[in-house]
Every structure is written in C-alpha cells, then in structure tokens.
Amino acid sequence: MLLSRLGFLGRQLEVTVPREQFRLPDLGEGLPDAEIVRWLVEVGERVTVNQPIVEVETAKALVDMPSPFAGVLTTRHAEPGDTVEVGQPLMTIDTGADTATGDTPTTDGTRGPESHRQRDHVPFTPGSDEQTDEPSDERMPVLVGYGPRGPSRVSRRTSRRGSRTDSTGGTGATAAAHTAGPAPAAGQARATSAPTTAGRPASPDSAQRPGRPARAVAVLAKPPVRKLARDLGVDLGTIAGTGPHGTISRADVEAARVPTNGQDAGQVRRIPVTGVRRAIAQAMVASAANAPQVTEFVSVDVTETVAARERLAALSEFADVKVTPLLFVAKALLTAVSRQPMINSRWEDAVGDAPAQIVVHEYVNLGIAVASPRGLVVPNIANADEMSLVELAHALHELTMTARSGKSTPETLRGGTITITNIGVFGVDIGTPILNPPEAAILALGAIRPMPWVHQGELAVRTVAQLALTFDHRIVDGELGSKVLADVARMLADPAVTLAWN
Structure with missing residues (x-):
C-alpha cells in the first residue's frame, strides 16, 4: 500500500514540473503569422534569458526571438519552413531542469541516466491546458525586448479567429484545439512513430491536430530535405520515407515530384510564395489595381553634380562616409517636396459617412528601395527632411548596408511617405517604377553615363542621367508632377540651385 501511494505521489510530482510554453507574440507589425527560418538551439540544450x-x-x-525563460528547451512546436500564427505555441522550456545533476533531456524526450524523473513525458493532448490556442495572460510570458503585454491584440485576434471558425462550422484554430480527430487513413498524410514512455507520446508534436494539414514537425526529415521539398512544392506528409525509422531522404522528395502537362518532372521548379515575396506581390497588385499611375521622364546633364560629389568627398566632414550620386538625388x-508638399501625401478611401481624403504629411520619411537577400525591401529614413547633408549621407549608408545584409527592422520598413529607387546601379538607363502603397510618388534614378549632349550650343560629351517620376493621378495632377520632376532635374544639373532653394 505504501509503495502504491509513493508511486501515485511520484506521478503527481511528474506532472507538476515547472515548464513554460512560449507562444509567438505580436511583433508590433500587425501581421498574423511568421515563418520559422532556423532554430539556433537544439532540443535538450540549455538556454538563458534573452538568448x-x-x-x-x-x-x-x-x-531573432530571444528566450523569455532560462532552462532547457524540451519541445519545438514548429520546424524551419512552418508558418506559426500569432498566439500559437512556438517552444516549451523546462524552467526546473536541475543543473547540479546534469538533468538534461535527450533528443528523444527522455531524461539522462542521472535522473529518475521523466517529467518531459507529460502528454500534450487536445483540449489540455497547455495545448489550447486561446492565449492566457497568466501563462503567456512577456517577450523580452517587446514590453509588457496584457489582453492585447493577440488575444483579441485569436478570439475573433476562434469565434469566426466556430460560427461557420469550420475547424479553425480554436476548434482544432478542443476536437479529437480520427487517425489518418492508409495512403494519407501520417505522423511517424516516436519514442514513447508508458504509452504516452514523447512529444506533443507526435500527434496531428485535427482540422489542419499535417505539420512538418511530425515528419522525419532533415532541414536540407525540408528546404528541397518546399522548393519543389512537395508535401512531406504524403511521402513514405525509405530511410531509417521512416526518415525521408532527398531521393524520396525528388521521386515524389509529379510531372505536369506531360513535362518531365526535372524541367520545372516550384517555389512557394511566402514571407517577403508574398508581401511584395500583394503590395504591387494592390498598387496597380487601386491607384491610377502616371510616369514622366526627363534626361539631365549631371556633370556639375558629379564634380560637386568629388569636392564633397574630399571634405573632412565626409571622410568616414561614401558620397554617392544618390545623396544628391535624395x-x-x-x-x-518642401516646394511642392502635395507630392508627399497619400489617398484614403471613404469609410462610412466620412468622404475620401488626401492626407498630406508634414514630415518626410524617405524610402529607399533596396535589393536584399530576402527580396525587394523599402526601408525609410525617418524625418529625412530635417537632416543636414552630412547626416543624410550617414543615414543613407547605414540604411542600404543594413538592408543588403537582410537586417532591416520592422520599424524602418513601415511609415514611408515618398520613395527613391536607384535602378541605375544595375546598369539600366531608366524604367517605370510602380508606387509603393500608400505613397503618392516614387522617383527612379537611372544609370549615370557619358553621352553626347548639346552644351552651350555645341555638341560635347557630358555625364547624363535619366529620371522617372511615377505618381498617383488621384492626388497629383500632371502640372504638379511635372513641377516636381523639373525641380529635381534642375538641382541635379546645377547643385547651386539646391543651396538657393534651401
């Protein structure tokens, strides 16, 4: 009897281990989800706060998401390539791991030989407290670096998502968390077997949640194989792996490619549209569909600007920054903009009884289109109109270097009011830029190159650039657009005019 009671007490202790589940927070961008790129630690590794x-x-x-807890990472609820919605579980950390005894979980979810507490085997069953999709402010930690959170947008968004799916009879996030689903039929996506202890799953991810596609974490495949599957448009959940314990190999993925329209499977490559590419596509479609866009062009003799750039670069104030033609264009x-403020504006559609409005900004957040490793991004320089030429040069340099390294922050990627795109760096003379919504104008700078030019009544070789200004014709009439473009061209032809107008 005593042994039975002790065993019962041990089981009770087993399920009360301090363990924290971290859910994906709202990163302050108003975006509903994020894609896992890579994990920086492995299951079983010890982590510290802010790591x-x-x-x-x-x-x-x-x-980079920092850990809000110190302890041992016991569960990763998603793997690279998975999309996680705000409020959904991202990771579970054992905050009570015993550092003195080396009590660290192994990759299969069990404890090392020095521990007799298999506390990581507490099952995550649908409907349990730790598996619900409705965030709890008492259980959901503060993401270090993002400030305190109460019942904010994450909770409200998740509540709306749950009530919407319930009302329509769907199996959305909230419904899926409380519904036990049937086992997959033969030939359908299946969860691979996982080590178990006392009949319980070793990981919460070993059971597929109903109402959703099979999660990639339930499939045995290495990250390079997962990436290959994404690139080829192959669903790993439909493949029976031929490797050890059902592991899916590259050969398995390549064999799963299905020829389309009689083409050989090796002649096409499918790339899922996610992340930045999806955002770019949506923004460009919205830009072309919603705003009537007009583009005007002008060729400019920038010989004097090129000479001025060389003189500026020789000054001590510019010794630690590169002086580029883009600085003069900016x-x-x-x-x-200071001469024609209406160009620095946006259109707002009518809402309810409120009529459509033109919002004219009294500040300039200057956007610069940059080709980054993640695709086209448009970070902006806040309050660029208040900067001196030296300050603007440093800001441009920092912005472009950060963007090209793929490290632009969400704060710099929103709130722009007018944009410049420098397509001349690719050797292109000029093109027709498309508006960066909701802005009213975008200026394109083409290649700067020597060309024959009539100068002071005689044919000469001069340094020439072409400019293109695209504007929203709902806001900007042809006269205004022409004035802005002509002003920019005149200042680039004669830098002294810039001084006079400032």
Whole structure:
C-alpha cells in the first residue's frame, strides 16, 4: 500500500514540473503569422534569458526571438519552413531542469541516466491546458525586448479567429484545439512513430491536430530535405520515407515530384510564395489595381553634380562616409517636396459617412528601395527632411548596408511617405517604377553615363542621367508632377540651385 501511494505521489510530482510554453507574440507589425527560418538551439540544450533561440521571418523582416525563460528547451512546436500564427505555441522550456545533476533531456524526450524523473513525458493532448490556442495572460510570458503585454491584440485576434471558425462550422484554430480527430487513413498524410514512455507520446508534436494539414514537425526529415521539398512544392506528409525509422531522404522528395502537362518532372521548379515575396506581390497588385499611375521622364546633364560629389568627398566632414550620386538625388527630392508638399501625401478611401481624403504629411520619411537577400525591401529614413547633408549621407549608408545584409527592422520598413529607387546601379538607363502603397510618388534614378549632349550650343560629351517620376493621378495632377520632376532635374544639373532653394 505504501509503495502504491509513493508511486501515485511520484506521478503527481511528474506532472507538476515547472515548464513554460512560449507562444509567438505580436511583433508590433500587425501581421498574423511568421515563418520559422532556423532554430539556433537544439532540443535538450540549455538556454538563458534573452538568448536568441529561433529566427523567424515575417512579411517585413527577419527577427531573432530571444528566450523569455532560462532552462532547457524540451519541445519545438514548429520546424524551419512552418508558418506559426500569432498566439500559437512556438517552444516549451523546462524552467526546473536541475543543473547540479546534469538533468538534461535527450533528443528523444527522455531524461539522462542521472535522473529518475521523466517529467518531459507529460502528454500534450487536445483540449489540455497547455495545448489550447486561446492565449492566457497568466501563462503567456512577456517577450523580452517587446514590453509588457496584457489582453492585447493577440488575444483579441485569436478570439475573433476562434469565434469566426466556430460560427461557420469550420475547424479553425480554436476548434482544432478542443476536437479529437480520427487517425489518418492508409495512403494519407501520417505522423511517424516516436519514442514513447508508458504509452504516452514523447512529444506533443507526435500527434496531428485535427482540422489542419499535417505539420512538418511530425515528419522525419532533415532541414536540407525540408528546404528541397518546399522548393519543389512537395508535401512531406504524403511521402513514405525509405530511410531509417521512416526518415525521408532527398531521393524520396525528388521521386515524389509529379510531372505536369506531360513535362518531365526535372524541367520545372516550384517555389512557394511566402514571407517577403508574398508581401511584395500583394503590395504591387494592390498598387496597380487601386491607384491610377502616371510616369514622366526627363534626361539631365549631371556633370556639375558629379564634380560637386568629388569636392564633397574630399571634405573632412565626409571622410568616414561614401558620397554617392544618390545623396544628391535624395537632397534634391527633399527640397522639391518642401516646394511642392502635395507630392508627399497619400489617398484614403471613404469609410462610412466620412468622404475620401488626401492626407498630406508634414514630415518626410524617405524610402529607399533596396535589393536584399530576402527580396525587394523599402526601408525609410525617418524625418529625412530635417537632416543636414552630412547626416543624410550617414543615414543613407547605414540604411542600404543594413538592408543588403537582410537586417532591416520592422520599424524602418513601415511609415514611408515618398520613395527613391536607384535602378541605375544595375546598369539600366531608366524604367517605370510602380508606387509603393500608400505613397503618392516614387522617383527612379537611372544609370549615370557619358553621352553626347548639346552644351552651350555645341555638341560635347557630358555625364547624363535619366529620371522617372511615377505618381498617383488621384492626388497629383500632371502640372504638379511635372513641377516636381523639373525641380529635381534642375538641382541635379546645377547643385547651386539646391543651396538657393534651401
């Protein structure tokens, strides 16, 4: 009897181990989800507070998520390539791991030989407290670096998502958390076997949640194989792995490619549209569909600007920063905005009884389109109109270097008011830029190259650039657009004009 009671007490202790589940927080961008890019630690590794633990990609930026707890990472609820919605579980950390005894979980979810407490085998069953999709403010920690959170947008969004799916009879996030689903039929996506203890699953991810596609974490495949599957558009959940314990290999993925329209499977490559590429596509479609866009062009003799750039670069104030033609274009556009403020605006559609409005910004957040490893991004320089030329040069340099390294922050990627795109760096003379919504104008700078030009009545070789200004014709009439473009061209032709107009 005593032994039975002790065993019961041991089981009670087993399920009360201090363990914290961290859910994906709202990163402050108003975005509903994020894609897992890579994990920086493995299951079983010890982590400290504020230690970067996973890298996620939103539609705007790459973000390193720091651990809000100290302990041992016991569960990763998603793997690279998975999309996690705000409020859904991201990781579970055992905050009571015994450092003195080396009590660290192994990769199969069991404890090392020095421990007799198999506390990581507490099952995560649908409907249990730790598996619900409705965030609890008492259980959901503060993400270090993002400030305190109460019953904020995450809770409200999740509540709305749950009530919407319930009312329509769907199996959405909330419904899926409380419904036990049937086992998959033969030939359908299946969860691979996982080590168990006393008949319980070793990981909460070993059971597929009903109402959703099979999660990639339930499939045995290495990260390179998962990436290959994403690139080829192959669903890993439909493949029976031929490797040890059902592990899926590259050969399995390649064999699963299905020829389309009689083409050989090796002649096409499918790339899922996610992250930044999805955001770019949505923004460009919205831009072309919603705003009537007009583009005007002008060729400019920038010989004097090129000479001025060389003189500026020799000054001590610019000794630690590169002086580029883009600096002069940016300064010229900022000056043109001060002369024609309506170009620095956006359109707002009518809402209810409120009529449509033109919102004119009294500040300039200057966007610069940059080709980054994650695709086209448009970070902006806040209050660029208040900067001196030296300050603007440093800001441009920092912005472009950060963007090209793929490290632009969400704060710099929103709130722009007018944009410059420098397509001349690719050797292109000029093109037709498309508006960066909801902005009213975008200026394109083409390649700067020597060309024959009539100068002071005679044919000469001069340094020439082409400019293109696209504007929203609902806001900007042809006269206004022409004035802005002509002002920029005049300042680039004669830098002294910039001084006069400032």
